[in-house]
Amino acid sequence: MGGKKVNLTQRARRLSLFLRLVTSSFIRRRARLFTALLALGIGATVISGLLTLQLEIPRQLAREFRSYGANLILVPTGEQGIMDVEDVEAVADLIPEEQMVGITPYRYASLSINRQPFAAAGIRFPEARKTSPYWRIDGEWPGRGGEVVIGGDIAETTRLAPGSRVRVAGHRASGGQVEREMTVTAVLHSGGVEDSMLFLELANLETILGQPGEVNLVEVSVDAPSVELQTIVQSIRDTVPSVTARLVRRLTHSEATVLGKLRLLLLLVVTVVLGLTLICVGTTMMTMVMERRQEIGLKKALGADNQAVAWEFVAEGGLLGLVGGGVGYAAGYFFAQLVSQEVFGRDLAPDLLLLPLTLALSMLVAVLAALLPLRAALAIEPAVVLRGE
Amino acid sequence: MFFRLVWGGIARRRWRALLTLFTMLLGVSLATAILNVMLDVGDKFNRELRTYGANLRVVPRSAAFLADFYGLEEGEGVTDKYLREDELPRLKTIFWAYNIVDFAPLLTTPVVLEGVDQPVTAVGTWFNQTLSLPTGDTVTTGVQGLKSWWSLKGAWPGEAASDPAGVALGESLARRLRLSPGESLVLTGQDGVRRTLPVTGVFLAGGREDGQIYVPLALAQAMAGKTGLVEEVEVSALTTPENDLARRAAQSPASLSAKEWETWYCTAYISSIAYQIEEVLTDARAKPVLAVAEAEGKILGKVELLLTLLAILALVASALALANLVTAGVMERRVEIGILKAIGAGDLGVISLVVAEVLLAGGVGGGLGYLLGIGLSDLIGQSVFGASISPHPAVIPLVLVLVFLVSVVGTLPAIRLLLRLNPREVLHGR
Known part of the structure; x- marks a missing residue:
C-alpha cells in the first residue's frame, strides 16, 4: 500500500517534471517556437486548403458545365409527337430538386409575323434562361402576355427591333385563323437554329392554338454525372412510359472526359504540392531538433535515459503539430473559401472531417521530423557533445 | 579567406x-x-474543351430567307444559297489558321431508301479529308475529329466520288432498317439514279443525326446536283475567352479605334476568327455557336x-x-x-x-x-x-x-x- 503510494507520487513528480520540460522548452525558445509553428502552420494550411478544394472543385465545376445547356431531352414515346404537361410534371418529380437546374417545355408551331411564316416555339422564359444560359438577348425578357422574342436572323431580314408592334397569326387546331397584335421585346442570338425562330410564352401560344396542356419537347438541365443521368433516364422509362428521355451525348460524354481530366490534374497538383510542402516542413523541424544536441547531451549526462528524452521530443513535436495543425486548418479553410468565392462566387461549407486529418498529418510530420535526427543525437556520447564538438 | x-x-x-x-x-x-x-x-x-464540337458555323449570307421571300429555288441561277467547296482550304490561311482545329462542310439532300416510305436526310461531309493548302502544307480534317463524342461501329466511308466507298448510318436508322456494317443498301437521290452502296459504319451521335445517312461530300453533291457546293461549314477553333473589347467588336467592328481594332484582330477571340473567316470565303457568314463558345x-x-x-x-x-x-x-x-x-x-x-x-x-x-x-x-x-x-x-x-x-x-x-x-x-x- 505504502509502496504504491510512493510509486504514485514518484510518477506524479515525473509527470510534472516532464510537463515542465516540455513547456519550458517552449518558453525558453520563443523565436524557435515561432519558426516551428510557422512551418507546421504552413504545412497544415496547404493540407486543409488543398484538400478542401480538391473535394469541392469538381462539384462546383460540374455546375459550371451546365452553361453548355440542357443535357437531358424529353420527347414523346411513339409517333404522335406530343405529350401531356402532366406527364412532364411527373418526370420533373423524379429528378432530385437540388440537382435540377432548369426544365423548359417547348411547343412548336408555325406562326406568321406580318404575313411571313416562321417556326415558333412556346416556352417558359424564366426556365429557358436556366436551361439555355448562353442565349444573348438585345432588349428585355418578356414579362407579360402579348410579347414575343425574335431570333437574330429574323430581326435582320424583317428589320424588326425591340419595341416594334407586330401582327402574329396562327392556325387553330380546330381550324380557322387567329391574329394577335404583339410587341417584340427582344432579339435573341444563339448561333444555332434559334436565330431563325420566334419565341413566346407557352400560355400565349396555347391561347393562339387553342390546345392547352401539350408540348413537343422538354429540355432539362440536371447537375449530375452521366452515371446518375442514366439512372434518371431508366427511372423515367419505368414510371412515365409515355415520355422518352434522351441524354445529350455531346454534353454528357464530353463532360465526363473534361471533368475527369480536370480532377486528375487537380489531384496531381495537390499531391505534388502536399508532398513537397510536407517534406519542406519536415526538414525545417529536423534542423531545429538537430541544433539541440547539446541539450540532449546535458540531459543524458544528468541521467535521463534515451527513452525519456525521446518521449519528451515526441510530446513536444506532437503538441507543436496539434497547435500548428489547428491554426493551419482554419487558415486553409479561409483560403479555400477565398478561392471558392473568387472563382465560383459561392460559399464553401467547412469539411469537419478534414480537421482530424489535418491535425493527424501535421502531428505525424512533426513527430517524425523530431524522431529521425534524434536517433543520431541519442547515439552520441554526452561527453563529446558537451565538450562542444 | x-x-x-x-x-x-x-x-x-x-x-x-x-x-x-x-x-x-x-x-x-x-x-x-x-x-x-x-x-x-x-x-x-x-x-480538351474542343471535344464539345464546333464553336463556329459558317453559312451563306442570308441563305435561309431567299427561298422563303422570293420563291427562288435552285435551278434559277441562285448559287448564293451555298458556299463553294474549293474555297474551304482558305480557312487554314487566315491569321489564326493554327487555331482552327477541325472543320467539316455539310450538304444535306433528301434520299429515298428502298423499303422506307418517307425520304431520309442524307448529309454529305468530309470524314477524314486530306487537303492541300495554298501554302503548300496539307491538313487532315473532317467529322472524325470534329465530333469526338460520336461512337462509331465499323469505319467511316472513303472520300472518292467516282468510287463511292459507302455510307455511314445513324444508329436509330440502322436499327429501323436492320442493317449493320458490311451490308449494303439501295438509295435513290434527287438525280434519280439508283445506287447500291455498302454500309461501312453505324454511328451513335445522341441527336437527330442518329436518323440520318452520312455520305462522302462528293456523292451528296452528285445526288443533289450541286457540284462543288456546300450548305454549311462547322468549324472548331481554339479561342480566347471574350472580354469587353471582343463583345463591343462583335456588336460592330466599326466602333473600334484603329488600335483597338488591331488588338481585337490579332487576338483569338471567337468574333475575330469569325470575322477573318468571312474575309476569305465569298458571301459567307460565320456565326459563333453561343452554346459552345459562351460556356467554353x-x-x-x-x-x-x-x-x-x-x-x-x-x-x-x-x-x-x-x-x-x-x-x-x-x-x-x-x-x-x-x-x-x-x-x-x-x-x-x-x-x-x-x-x-x-x-x-x-x-x-x-x-x-x-x-x-x-x-x-x-x-x-x-x-x-x-x-x-x-x-x-x-x-x-x-x-x-x-x-x-x-x-x-x-x-x-x-x-x-x-x-x-x-x-x-x-x-x-x-
Whole structure:
C-alpha cells in the first residue's frame, strides 16, 4: 500500500517534471517556437486548403458545365409527337430538386409575323434562361402576355427591333385563323437554329392554338454525372412510359472526359504540392531538433535515459503539430473559401472531417521530423557533445 | 579567406548544408512545376474543351430567307444559297489558321431508301479529308475529329466520288432498317439514279443525326446536283475567352479605334476568327455557336483563375517554408558567428558570409530544383493530357526572383538576431 503510494507520487513528480520540460522548452525558445509553428502552420494550411478544394472543385465545376445547356431531352414515346404537361410534371418529380437546374417545355408551331411564316416555339422564359444560359438577348425578357422574342436572323431580314408592334397569326387546331397584335421585346442570338425562330410564352401560344396542356419537347438541365443521368433516364422509362428521355451525348460524354481530366490534374497538383510542402516542413523541424544536441547531451549526462528524452521530443513535436495543425486548418479553410468565392462566387461549407486529418498529418510530420535526427543525437556520447564538438 | 569561410561553413556541416540544399530543391521544383503547369494549362484545357464540337458555323449570307421571300429555288441561277467547296482550304490561311482545329462542310439532300416510305436526310461531309493548302502544307480534317463524342461501329466511308466507298448510318436508322456494317443498301437521290452502296459504319451521335445517312461530300453533291457546293461549314477553333473589347467588336467592328481594332484582330477571340473567316470565303457568314463558345469561355476562365490561385498558394507556401528553414539554419550557427565576431569580424562581413552561403545553397538547389520541376510538370502533362508541358521561358526569371527573395528575406530575421549577438554571451554558452 505504502509502496504504491510512493510509486504514485514518484510518477506524479515525473509527470510534472516532464510537463515542465516540455513547456519550458517552449518558453525558453520563443523565436524557435515561432519558426516551428510557422512551418507546421504552413504545412497544415496547404493540407486543409488543398484538400478542401480538391473535394469541392469538381462539384462546383460540374455546375459550371451546365452553361453548355440542357443535357437531358424529353420527347414523346411513339409517333404522335406530343405529350401531356402532366406527364412532364411527373418526370420533373423524379429528378432530385437540388440537382435540377432548369426544365423548359417547348411547343412548336408555325406562326406568321406580318404575313411571313416562321417556326415558333412556346416556352417558359424564366426556365429557358436556366436551361439555355448562353442565349444573348438585345432588349428585355418578356414579362407579360402579348410579347414575343425574335431570333437574330429574323430581326435582320424583317428589320424588326425591340419595341416594334407586330401582327402574329396562327392556325387553330380546330381550324380557322387567329391574329394577335404583339410587341417584340427582344432579339435573341444563339448561333444555332434559334436565330431563325420566334419565341413566346407557352400560355400565349396555347391561347393562339387553342390546345392547352401539350408540348413537343422538354429540355432539362440536371447537375449530375452521366452515371446518375442514366439512372434518371431508366427511372423515367419505368414510371412515365409515355415520355422518352434522351441524354445529350455531346454534353454528357464530353463532360465526363473534361471533368475527369480536370480532377486528375487537380489531384496531381495537390499531391505534388502536399508532398513537397510536407517534406519542406519536415526538414525545417529536423534542423531545429538537430541544433539541440547539446541539450540532449546535458540531459543524458544528468541521467535521463534515451527513452525519456525521446518521449519528451515526441510530446513536444506532437503538441507543436496539434497547435500548428489547428491554426493551419482554419487558415486553409479561409483560403479555400477565398478561392471558392473568387472563382465560383459561392460559399464553401467547412469539411469537419478534414480537421482530424489535418491535425493527424501535421502531428505525424512533426513527430517524425523530431524522431529521425534524434536517433543520431541519442547515439552520441554526452561527453563529446558537451565538450562542444 | 571569405570563400574559404563560406566553403568551410558548408563542408563542415555537410548534413546541414545538404538539408538546406534539399529543401531549396524541393521548394524550387514545386514552384517550377506549378508555374509551368499554370502557364500551359489554359492552352491544354482549351484543346480538351474542343471535344464539345464546333464553336463556329459558317453559312451563306442570308441563305435561309431567299427561298422563303422570293420563291427562288435552285435551278434559277441562285448559287448564293451555298458556299463553294474549293474555297474551304482558305480557312487554314487566315491569321489564326493554327487555331482552327477541325472543320467539316455539310450538304444535306433528301434520299429515298428502298423499303422506307418517307425520304431520309442524307448529309454529305468530309470524314477524314486530306487537303492541300495554298501554302503548300496539307491538313487532315473532317467529322472524325470534329465530333469526338460520336461512337462509331465499323469505319467511316472513303472520300472518292467516282468510287463511292459507302455510307455511314445513324444508329436509330440502322436499327429501323436492320442493317449493320458490311451490308449494303439501295438509295435513290434527287438525280434519280439508283445506287447500291455498302454500309461501312453505324454511328451513335445522341441527336437527330442518329436518323440520318452520312455520305462522302462528293456523292451528296452528285445526288443533289450541286457540284462543288456546300450548305454549311462547322468549324472548331481554339479561342480566347471574350472580354469587353471582343463583345463591343462583335456588336460592330466599326466602333473600334484603329488600335483597338488591331488588338481585337490579332487576338483569338471567337468574333475575330469569325470575322477573318468571312474575309476569305465569298458571301459567307460565320456565326459563333453561343452554346459552345459562351460556356467554353466561362469554364476556361474559371479553370485558369483557379490554377492561378493554387499556384499563388503553392508559391507563398514554398517561399515561407524555405525562408523558415533558412532562418532556422542561421540561428543555429550562433556560436560560430560569435567566434568570428570575437576575433574581429565586422557586421558587414558576417552578413555577407551568411547571405553568400544561403545564396550558394539556393543557387545549386534552385538549379537542380528547376530541372526536377520541369520533369514534374511534364509528368503531370503526360498523365493528364497525354501531351508534354513545355517549359515556359518566363518561369526561369520567376524562379530566380523567388530564390533570391527567399534567400535574402529568409536571412533577415536571422541577421537581425546575429547582429544583436554578444560574442561573450554566446561563447559562454547561453
